[in-house]
Amino acid sequence: MTDIPLTIKDAAAALRNGAITSVDLTRVMLERIDTLNPSLGAFIAVTPDTALAAARQADADLQQSVDKGPLHGIPLGVKDIIATRDAPTTANSHVLDPEWGAGWDAPVVERLRTAGAVILGKTVTSEFACGAPDPDNGFPMPKNPWNLEHSAAGSSAGTGIAVAAGLALGGLGTDTGGSVRGPAASNGHTGLKVTFGRVPKFGCVPLGYSLDSVGPMARTAWDCAALLKVIAGYDPRDPTAADVPVADYTAALTSNIRGLRVGVPTNYFFDVPDLDLEVKNAVLAGIEVLKGLGADVREVHIPHAEVAKNANNLILAADGLAYHRDDLRDRWQSYGRYTRTVIARGAMFTASDYVQAQRFRSYFKKVIASAMADLDVLVTPTSTTPAEKIADMNMTRRMLGVSFTGIWNLVGLPALAVPCGFSSGGLPLSMQIVGKPFEEATVLSVGDAYQQSVDWQLRVPPIAQVPLTSSSRPVLTS
Amino acid sequence: MTSDAAISVKALLQAAQLTVTDEEFELFVKTYPDLRAGADGMYLPEVRYEEPGLNFDARWNTA
Numbered sequence: 001m002t003d004i005p006l007t008i009k010d011a012a013a014a015l016r017n018g019a020i021t022s023v024d025l026t027r028v029m030l031e032r033i034d035t036l037n038p039s040l041g042a043f044i045a046v047t048p049d050t051a052l053a054a055a056r057q058a059d060a061d062l063q064q065s066v067d068k069g070p071l072h073g074i075p076l077g078v079k080d081i082i083a084t085r086d087a088p089t090t091a092n093s094h095v096l097d098p099e100w101g102a103g104w105d106a107p108v109v110e111r112l113r114t115a116g117a118v119i120l121g122k123t124v125t126s127e128f129a130c131g132a133p134d135p136d137n138g139f140p141m142p143k144n145p146w147n148l149e150h151s152a153a154g155s156s157a158g159t160g161i162a163v164a165a166g167l168a169l170g171g172l173g174t175d176t177g178g179s180v181r182g183p184a185a186s187n188g189h190t191g192l193k194v195t196f197g198r199v200p201k202f203g204c205v206p207l208g209y210s211l212d213s214v215g216p217m218a219r220t221a222w223d224c225a226a227l228l229k230v231i232a233g234y235d236p237r238d239p240t241a242a243d244v245p246v247a248d249y250t251a252a253l254t255s256n257i258r259g260l261r262v263g264v265p266t267n268y269f270f271d272v273p274d275l276d277l278e279v280k281n282a283v284l285a286g287i288e289v290l291k292g293l294g295a296d297v298r299e300v301h302i303p304h305a306e307v308a309k310n311a312n313n314l315i316l317a318a319d320g321l322a323y324h325r326d327d328l329r330d331r332w333q334s335y336g337r338y339t340r341t342v343i344a345r346g347a348m349f350t351a352s353d354y355v356q357a358q359r360f361r362s363y364f365k366k367v368i369a370s371a372m373a374d375l376d377v378l379v380t381p382t383s384t385t386p387a388e389k390i391a392d393m394n395m396t397r398r399m400l401g402v403s404f405t406g407i408w409n410l411v412g413l414p415a416l417a418v419p420c421g422f423s424s425g426g427l428p429l430s431m432q433i434v435g436k437p438f439e440e441a442t443v444l445s446v447g448d449a450y451q452q453s454v455d456w457q458l459r460v461p462p463i464a465q466v467p468l469t470s471s472s473r474p475v476l477t478s
Numbered sequence: 479m480t481s482d483a484a485i486s487v488k489a490l491l492q493a494a495q496l497t498v499t500d501e502e503f504e505l506f507v508k509t510y511p512d513l514r515a516g517a518d519g520m521y522l523p524e525v526r527y528e529e530p531g532l533n534f535d536a537r538w539n540t541a
Contacts, residue, residue, distance in 0.1 A: 210531070310516035321494070329495040341502050347494035348487070348510055353517040358530030360520040365531070395505055400512050 004028050006458055008169050008223040012070040015062060022055035022062075022073030025169075026118050029075040032167045033120070036464065039148065041133075041140035042161040044080050045087040046121035051075065054118040061116065070226040070250070072116030077162045077171035079155075080122040081129050081205040082106045082214065091205045092139040093127045094334045095327050106203025107238070108172060108214050108231040115230045120168055123158025129174055129207045130320060131339030132393055133157060143390070144186060145461040146427050150387040153186035155179040159217045160187040165464040170218035170227055174201070176208045177316055178383075178405030180215040181417035181432060186387035188419050188428030190447060190457055191217040192224045193405070195438045196412030197242030199228070200235035206323055208316040210240070210358075211409040219457050221416065221447030225249035228440060244438050252441035253448040258294030260446065261375045262287070268305035269380035274402045276385040282421035282429040283381045289453050290379070290446065300371050300378065305407060308364050311357040312406035313345075313399075318354045321346030338395065345399060365411050377446055378434040380404050382417040386427035408434055416443045419456035428456070483510040 004025065005011035014020045030048050037043050058073030078084055081091045083101030090096055105113065112119065124142045126133055133154055135141045142157035144150040145165040152161050156173025160183025163170060173180040175193040184191025192215045199214045206212060216227030229250060234243040264270070264287060270280060291297050320343040321328075324335075332340060372378065384402050408415040414435045421429040435443035451457050487506045491498060498506070 304522070307516075307519050307522070311520055314517060314520075325494060325496075329497075332497055337502075341498075341505060344491070344494070344496050344498065344502075345506075345509075345513065347490045347496060348506065348513045349517055353520070355530050356517070356520045356525070358532050359525050359528040360522065361531035362528040363522070363525045396509055399505075399509050400516075 004166065006166070006460070007219050008070060008074050008226055009220065011074055011169055012072070015073045022058040022118060023052060025073070026051050026055040026075050026120070029120055029167055032165070036165055036167060037140070039143065039463065040145055040161050040165055041124055041142040042158045042165065042167050043077065043121050044090065044092060044124050044140055044158065047086045047119065050086045051118050051120050054113070058116050058118065068116035069230070071112065071230055073118060074169050075118045075120050076112060077120055077123040077159050077168040078109060079159055079171070079173050080125050081174060082109060082172060083203040084109050084119060084122065086119070087122050089122070089205070091128045092125050092137070093339070094138070095331055096205065100205070101203060107200045107235045109203070111230050123156070123162055123171060125156060125158060126154035127336045127339040128205060128324070129155040129176060129179055131336055131342045132398060133390070134336040134338050137336040144387050144427070145463050146188065147425070149389055149391070150427060151186060151390050151393065153182035153387060156183045156217060160184055160189070160191070163187065163189045163217055163219060164461060166460065170216065170223050172231070173215055173217045174204055175213050175215050175409065176211045177312055177409055178403060180217055181382050181405050181415060184217055184417040185382040185430030186428065188456070188459060189217065189219045190221050190224050190419070191215065191417045192228060192440065192444070193408065193415045194228065194232070194440060195242070195414045197240050198244070198414070198438060198440065199231050200238040200241040202235055202237035206319070208319040210319070211312065211316055213409070220451055221418065221444045222250060222253055224416070225253060225444045225448070242438070247441045249441055249444055253445055255449045255452050257290065257446055257449045260295045260377070262290055262295045262297045263300035263372065263375040263378045264297060265302045265305070265378060265380060266299045267301055269302070269404055272384065272402050274384045275381065278423045279381050279383070279385060279429050283379070283431040286420035286431045286450065287379055289450055293449055293453065298375065300375065302371055303367055304364060307360065308407040308410050309403050311360045311364070312410040314349055314353060314357045315410070316406070317343065317346035318349060341395060342398065361410055368411050368413070372436060376435070376442055380432045380434065382430035382432040386423040386425065386429060404432060413437060414440045414443050416447045418447045418450060421456060481507065483507045486510060
């Protein structure tokens with residue numbers, strides 16, 4: 001991967017200074033997919049014809065000084081629960097109606113294409129964006145590019161792998177309880193769970209109606225900002241989309257966080273027994289970097305964090321069961337074994353539990369507003385451990401275990417997963433930067449400032465450092 | 479002897495019309511007490527007078 005830009009920002013510059021063309025860049029990505037996808041399980045469908053057509057158009061546009069912005073000519077992947085007109089949407093399930101989403105683009109995909117992006121295809125997801133990667137369900141099995149015996153996390157595993165291994169320069173995931181941030185953490189890149197309603201989710205297979213969000217995944221905070229700038233904004237087809245002005249997210253990245261108030265929760269996020277020491281130390285070291293950049297770091301107490309995690313899980317399971325119940329009743333065996341139990345968990349709760357979870361949610365929103373009153377962001381670990389071994393996957397832990405991500409879906413806040421080191425076993429570690437509602441620019445600014453001081457986000461897994469064949473390797477002019 | 483959790487899980491799955499494998503039934507029985515405790519833990523005194531975080535708009539031009 002030495003000749004090919006690692007980031008959207010660098011690729012955008014290379015496309016404009018003539019160092020590379022979009023067709024060359026797209027061909028390299030397609031070849032990498034050919035070479036690595038059988039081992040990594042990142043893509044379920046690849047659309048080379050439409051991708052190369054979009055790349056040719058981007059090259060022609062840029063040559064004529066028609067510049068649609070930093071995504072123009074950039075190859076991206078789209079999670080396979082988001083409708084795209086040129087590839088089927090399966091949700092990696094045998095249950096979803098094949099006609100679902102057929103022949104049209106979700107608003108987020110429409111916006112990417114309008115911005116000149118090159119859509120390479122559909123990336124692997126855990127079935128219906130929940131459950132866990134299942135080697136037996138007949139879909140590509142996503143594997144961690146840093147160690148194939150380890151999970152790439154989920155549910156947006158395919159986009160996460162594609163970004164980490166250079167099969168795409170960025171892409172879309174969705175996040176209901178951590179499905180953008182988990183794969184970003186496990187695969188070693190950046191991923192943003194947006195404020196609820198920031199990005200329209202029409203055209204996405206639902207999981208938790210009041211928790212779901214579509215978010216950008218890419219190597220850096222700057223790249224995520226470039227993606228967000230395009231996909232954010234109101235769309236009337238999503239009843240939960242927020243009509244809130246879209247900031248110029250890339251322009252907001254000044255690298256200056258002097259005086260920015262960073263809260264570090266003393267409870268739950270740093271004191272649960274499940275927290276791996278290497279994760280904890282890497283995040284604390286990351287906080288020291290922020291301090292060195294001039295951030296005002298303070299301790300903060302977040303009451304009821306574990307209850308909030310439980311409330312998010314309950315709402316997710318209940319919403320999911322409402323959507324899937326009849327199919328689960330009639331076609332239990334057609335669902336993957338990990339998916340069906342995670343969704344059927346919703347049957348363990350009562351209607352009043354669901355309402356109480358929503359009442360707790362109202363209360364917890366005030367708790368967080370109060371805790372963050374004198375803060376700009378919170379910083380926590382993204383996950384408790386580095387990516388788990390696939391062979392060690394444990395459904396009890398999946399149903400009941402500690403989570404640092406779903407809490408922020410419950411209160412709808414933006415949260416950015418940022419690489420902050422590697423474990424002694426060579427697996428990526430990640431910290432989470434949580435902001436106030438619709439303050440994506442602030443969390444991206446903190447992430448970007450941090451990434452000016454470190455290079456964790458630019459590390460490339462050994463499996464992805466494959467030589468390209470001479471036929472497809474572009475000739476670089478600079 | 480069938481545990482209380484097993485009785486509850488069996489009834490809840492039946493009410494939802496779901497037929498699970500034996501192994502899956504055991505998973506639900508094993509996790510049910512913790513799931514139940516997690517739900518019960520949301521009934522906090524502080525939440526007593528909160529409105530649920532749900533919105534419904536009666537106007538006909540909205541979803």
